[in-house]
Amino acid sequence: MTFQQFAYHNVIRNARVYAAFLLASIFSVLVFFVYSMLMFHPSIEDQFLQNIAFGGMFIAQVILIIFTLFFLFYSMSAFLQARSQEFGVLLNLGMDKRQLNRMIFLETMILGFISITVGIFFGFSFSKFFFMVIREMFLLDSLPLYVSWKPFTLTIFVFLSLFVIISISSSVFIRKKNIIQLLKGFGKQNEEEVYSKGRAILGLFLLLVAYSLVIFSLFQLKVYMSFIIIALAIVGTYLFYTDSVLYLLGIIRKRKNLYWHSFRLIAFAEGSIKIRENARMFFIVTIVSTIAFLSVGVVTSFTSFTAQYREMNPISVFYSSNWDNPFEEEHVMKISQELQMEGLSYELIKFKVKKQTSSNLRDKVNLIKESEVNSLAVALKFPLIDLQEGEAMILPNTQEDFNGIRTEDEQTVLEESSIPIQIKGVYERVIFPSLAIKNRSLIISDEDYELVTEPLYGHGLRESHMTFYAFHVSEWLRTKDVGTNLDRIMTQSMGISTVNPNAFYFANPGLNYSIIRATFSLLLFTGLLVAAVLLLAAGSFVYFKLYTDLERDKKQYDVLRRMGVTDRELVKIVNRQLIPQFFLPWGLAMVHSTFSFMFLQAFWVDLAAVSIAMEMLLVLIAFTIIQVSYFFLIRWRYIAHIQ
Amino acid sequence: MSILKLKEITKVYEGKVAHLAINQLSFEVEKGEFLAVMGPSGSGKTTLLNLISTIDQPTSGDLTINDLNPLQLKSNDLSLFRRRQLGFVFQDFNLLPALTVEENMVLPLTLDDQPVSIMKQKVNKVAEQLGLSSILEKRPFEISGGQAQRTAIGRALIHEPSIILADEPTGNLDSKAAKDVLELLSKVNQKSNTTIIMVTHDPIAASFCDRVLFIKDGEYFNEIYKDDRRQTFFQRILNVLSLLGGNVNDLSTIRLS
Incomplete structure (x- = not known):
């Protein structure tokens, strides 16, 4: 038996111990490889998408590497610790420390080699599927599988160096001990649990402060607050596990x-x-689970965002033109052509908007013809309106208007044309993009509309007109390639301000939505994959810990059984020992993410009026179910072993 | 009155190679007796102790403890039976490392859900008897082997069982600590009239008992009763052990106190 064979047998014959560890590292390689495949994809031409793909994947990979490094280091040192007696025997038999280091190095490299090969193999097999998901997300036409040396080289290089670093640094741990210490093993359970009361209370205090700040933010939102809260929560969580829990148990x-x-x-x-x-592991698991809960929650809430986004922007492609717009015909033509090129059927409804001064508001109002609104309402399946002569309805500009506008009947006079009208209430939907209309809009009956003939005070007749073009496309999510030039002009000239210097206004919710959606989906997707790797890693660690403590636990349960503990009572004892290990990090992660969601909710309301409470609840329930089944699985194996 | 009766007990371990561990062994133990079971390695001592502990079932034969046949009890009742009737002392102490000395001793009482006031009262009494009062708050890794074994004895005693089963209680102790533990056991035996069955390799340990039962290859070999002087009893034990034959290596090094 050569030295290499010896190391090889050490790994292969301990496959059961290494199983969970290997699974986690294979998965980590797999995910990394798949990310690299996307990162180097040659046929992503879209500049924006390329930025997202490259940037997003890069960040995800960095996070993945950091956590994988941490996980590998932690597991390897635990493995070596568990095997310290074996190393003691080898040293006792005359193996020198250089050989021992070489053996550990070889073993780690064998594990690394297996992980990298299998990981890349499965990664390449799954790439097509991954690309299909990405294609759906970004609504790309095609995203073919490709073969290039780049992703392979990157993955192999990164993980090979990771394993080399691990194998060198983890053997330091053995090097420091002498034979007798190794032979005796590390009687870890024989240490007194040390905690400081000060740190324990500080930990609880920090968590409390972080949570209170979240509650406070619900009333007064400050963006910089989020960083303070995150920092407080992280430090608080760490101290919670190292000190606070022990302190509470001590009481x-x-x-x-x-x-x-x-x-x-x-x-x-x-x-x-x-x-x-396991304090440090619990800490990592808590943070990781919180991130996982959050990313899933955010993206789940996206489904409700879609619905609400549509409600806020019911017109698929909108173009409005002031009287002095020289490009009106050209632009509208272009939009129609582009829609046709995309193979989208559409319905164009043209609104000729007149402006008058309202006696009530002492301000300009936009007047929209009832029949035009109705023809759009038919297309959008909105409620139709029926106004008598002299009646009007307010058309809300934004969702918030529903709360601000009085709904009682109101008398007003359109001053220039001296037409008295009675406002009969508010139309129940928002129709036009709020940025297109600055003043209050009224829907008036066709009869009244015809009577409005006088121009605004101090303006010509043409200047009192505006034209809205509403393109209704039933497949509104596919309009992202329509009017990209116009959209660029809008973003360049307006930036994030609400002042529109152009004589026209263009809005394509499909395009905006596809950007938001793609960014979010990518965030979720990468976040989920990273979270999956980390949860698997954490799971493998719990499994490994149980496995190494099994001998000790077995002996302890044997004593208890002799002392007259019944089998049912034994299960109860096992439950009470396993439950905290599983549900303490998870429970804290739940509380963390609940508060994070609350904070996000406060944030979100500004962004879009979306409530994510329901989605959040679903996510938390789903995670609970997963965690509980995981617990039962492990408990089943554990009890089978100790009996 | 005999508290423990074994009648024609036989234990066969099934497996690829069937192994006869105990062969038609019969003996009785009187209430308040301090019995040592001796025999070479592989003679079936531990199997015998496991059978009496009721954690293992004999292949054939009858076992009666306190007029009760544990073989007829359901597994749940059997656990309760062990909890109330038996106390255990092990070679490597088997204290729970997470618990303090005091907590280790009250463990059997907490399993039985006794009121805390009674537990406190009992643990103080036992601790005083065993000289552990000053180290009650210590954890097992902070105390010496002798103290650990005394703690284990305290744990075996606290619920006042009918029989204490000791498996090589001095096997891991130095001679001074071993002597302390043995004296303690015989004191407990005399004072509270507790029946003790001790499996041991050590002839000195055996010389503290009322009677020594020798088994060889799972069968009854011989038994001797103590006489007035421990020294002569010890000599007679040695004689039987040498008769037991063959492997002198099986006998532990002889220490004379």
Whole structure:
């Protein structure tokens, strides 16, 4: 048996121990590879998409690498720790430390080699599927599979260096110990749980402050607040696991009336040991799960955003033209042509808007013809209106207008043409983009509309007119390539201000929506994949921990069984030990993400009037179900082992 | 009155190679007796102890503890039976590392949901008896082997069981600590009239008992009763052990106190 064979057998014959670890690292390679495939994709020409693809993937990869490095390092040192007795024996038999390091290096590299090969293999197999998902998200025409050396080289290079770094740094851990220490193993459970009361209280305090700031933000939103809250929550979470939990358990353990009670004695004592041993892991799992909950929540809420976005922007392509717009015909022609080129059927409804001064408001109002509104309403399946002569309805400009506008009947006179009208209420939908209309808009009956003949005070007759072109396209999500030039002019000249210096206004909700949607979906998709890797890693760690502690636990349960603990009671004890390990990080992550959602909600309202409470609840429930089934799976294996 | 009766107990381990661990072994233990079971490695001592502990079932034969046949109890009742009737002392102490000395001792009582006031009262009494009062708040890794074994004895005693089963209780202790533990066991045996069954390799440990039962290859070999002087009893034990034959290596190094 050569030295290489020895190392190889060490890995292969311990496959059961390494299984979960390998699974997690293979998955990590897989995801990384798939990201690289997208990053180097040759046929993404769209500049914007390219930026998103490259930037998004790059960030995701960096996060992935950092967490993978952390996970690998943590697992490897735990593996070596668990095998310390074996190393002690080898050193005792005369292996020198250089050989030991070489053995560890070889073993790690074998694991790395397996992970990288299998990961890339599956990564390449899944790329097509991944591209299909991306294509759907960005509504691209095609995103073919390609073969290039770049993604392969990047993945192999990154992970090979990762494994080399790990194998060198983790063997340092063994190098420092002498044989006798190794042979005795690391009696980790024999350490006193140390915690400082100050840090414990600080941890709880920081969490409390972070949560209060979230509540406070609901009333007064400050963007910089989010950074403070995140920082506080992270530090607070860390201290919570290293000190606060132990401190709280310590308080309970001092009260014998509470503590000296059937299974609590064992459960609390064992619980505090497990928490102390795994505090850092719990911390990572909490943060990771919070991010996972959040990203899923945000994207789930996107479905409700779609509906509301549509409600706010019912017209698929909108073009409005002032009297002094020289491009009117040219632009409208262009839009129609582009729609035809995309193979989209559309319906064009033209609104001739007249302007008058309202005696009530002492300001200009836009007058829109009832029949024109109705023809659009038919297309959009909106409620139709029926106005008598002398009646009018307010057309709200934004969603918020519904709250601001009085709904009682109101008398007013269109001063220039001296037409008295009675306002009969508010139309129940928003129709035109709010930026296109600056003043209040009234829908008036066709009869009254014809009577409006006088121009605005101090203006000519032509100047009192505006034209709106509403293109109704039933497949509104596919209009993203229509009017891109006009859209560019709008963004360049307006930026983020609400003042429109042009004589026309153009809005294509399909285009805006596709950008928002693509960005969000990508965020979710990459976030989900990273979260999946991390959750798998955390799961593999719990599995590994249980596996290495199994011998000790078995012995302990044997003692308990001899002392007369029934099988059912044993399950209860196991429950009380496993539940905190599974649900403490998860529970804190739940609380964290609930507050994060609340903060996001406060944020969101400004962005768009979307309520994400329902989606949030669904996400949290889904995660709960996953976590519970995971718990039962592990418990089942664990109990099978100890019995 | 005998508290434990074994009648024609046989235990066969099934497997690829069937192994006869105990072969038609019969003996009785009187209430308040301190019995040592000796025999070479592989003679079936631990199997015997497991059978009496009711965590293993004999292939054939009858076992009666306190006029009860544990073989007829359901597994749940069996656990309750062990919880109330039996106390255990192990070679490697098997204290729960997460618990303090005091908590380790009250463990059997908490499993039985006794009121805290009674637990406190009992643990103080036992701690005083075993000389553990000053280290009650310590954790198992902070105390010596002798203290750990005394804690384990305290745990076995606290619920006042009818039988204490000890598996090599001095196997991991130095001679001084071993002597302390043995004296403690015989004191407990005499004072509270507790029945103790101890499996041991060590002839010195056995010389503290009332009777020594020798088994070899799972069968009854011999038994001897103590006499007035421990020294002569010890010599007689050695004689039987040498008769037991063959493997002198099986006998532990002889320490004379």
